[in-house]
Amino acid sequence: MDWDKLRIFHAVADAGSLTHAGDVLHLSQSAVSRQIRALEETLNTTLFHRHARGLILTEQGELLFDATKSMNRRLDAAAARIRDSEEEVFGELRVTTTTGFGTLWLAPRLPKLYEMYPDIKIDLMLEERVLDLPMREADVAIRMKEPSQADLIRKRLMSVRMRLYATQAYLDQRRPLDNITDISNHRLICQQLSSTQVSAGATLIHHLLSHEVTSIFTVNNYYGVLQGVINNLGVGVLPDYVVQDFPHLVRCLPSLESGEVPVFLAYPEELRQSKRIMAFRDFVQDEIFAHRRSLAELGRED
Template identity: 75%
Template sequence: MDWDKLRIFHAVADAGSLTHAGDVLHLSQSAVSRQIRALEESLETTLFHRHARGLILTEQGELLFDATQAMSKRLDAASARIRDTEEEVFGNLRVTTTIGFGSIWLAPRLRKLYANYPDLSIDLMLEERVLDLPMREADIAIRMKEPSQADLVRKRLMDIRMQLFASPAYIEANGMPRRMKDMTQHRLICQAQGATQVSAGAMLVRELMTYAVERTLTVNNYFGVLQSVVSDLGIGVLPDYLQQDFPQLVRVLPEVESNEVPVFLAFPEELRGSRRVQAFRDFVVEEVVAYRRARQIAAQ
């Protein structure tokens, strides 16, 4: 099978358009069209349904696209390993983590990483969906649970707990709850129970709701919960790691907290020798050590 034709097919399938694929490949639309027709003839099948809004893969096209997508990710991995040198850290590194951890804890600390490695580019993908590292949807991940895949290098970074926080202005205006049942007099800000979140956080919310809390504000990520709390809207269920960067927030009901949530860093075994991955891993570990040290000092 002609590799060049497969490359062109993959670009067309990804773009859904001959014109857009041609722009990416720097080929004319007619040249792209000829290559697709030639590939279809060699396979004796139709790969695309053509209509006014663009191209849609046929069943046979879907099968071929799955194969070319896997090939593309493997080639990207090989290219990344080839580009990594023993002395330099440069190029693009795709990092995925949750919206809350990425926006509240990780992103504000990246300045230090860039100071050490100015030629490194980070593609920070914040979403609750767990991306597939072996399939190269990302190079490295920070997850709120231990990864299940066997072919990943993993390191437990720290443990966090979900706790209750409010702004000083909110407490001054509404009073400080002393017992769990006092939460009925306050607005609870949290993620919706059906939203993707750490199970320990969902369990804490369910426990709070047993006290018939009627006023709530639900947000689909912890960064949104934090912004609502900072804006004096109520008492929020938030991860304890924010205390270091938001010392103005008031801990509410200090005896109330979730079970521990483990935080793991993971990356594919095939990237173990990557200088970019090593640099990012070392940076995160150093920041976690500094975070732990600061918490210990604050607790004294």
């Protein structure tokens, strides 16, 4: 099968238009159309339904598009490995992690990475959904559990626990919070139980709600929980990694916390030698070491 025709087919399927595909490929619409017709003749099938608003893939076209997407991912992986044979760290690195960890811990630290490697380009994808690393939906992932996908290199980075935090301003306006039964006198801020979250966090929330909480504010991610807490709305269930960057938060009910949540960094085996991956991995590990040291100095790490 003609690789050039497949390349043109993929561009048309991705754009949904002969004209837009031609712009991407720097070809005329008629040239693109001829190549698509030739490919359909070779396969003896119709790949697109044509209508006034553009092109829609037929069932056979969908099958071929799935194949060309897989080919493109593999070609991208090969190109990345070739680029990474150089000593310099440069190019795009697609990083996926959860909304909470990405916004509250990782993103604030990325300026340091760019200072070290100004030619790197981070594409940060905040997803509760686990992206498929072997299929190159992302290059590297930081997740709150050990990845189960095959052909991945995994490294445990640290452990996290969910704890209760509030501002001193909020606590000064409310009745004491000395034991868990006092939670009924306070507004609880937490993730919605229907939201995707670590089971340890959901278990802690269930435990708190069993103590007659009368006022509650729920959000679908930890960034929203944090905003509620720092704006004196109530007592929030938050991961312990937030306290370094928000030292004015007060930990409530220190004996109460979730079970341990492991944090893993993972990337495909085929990117083992990637200079970008190694640079990012080492950067994250160094930042975690500095984070732990800072917490120890603050006396806020058990």
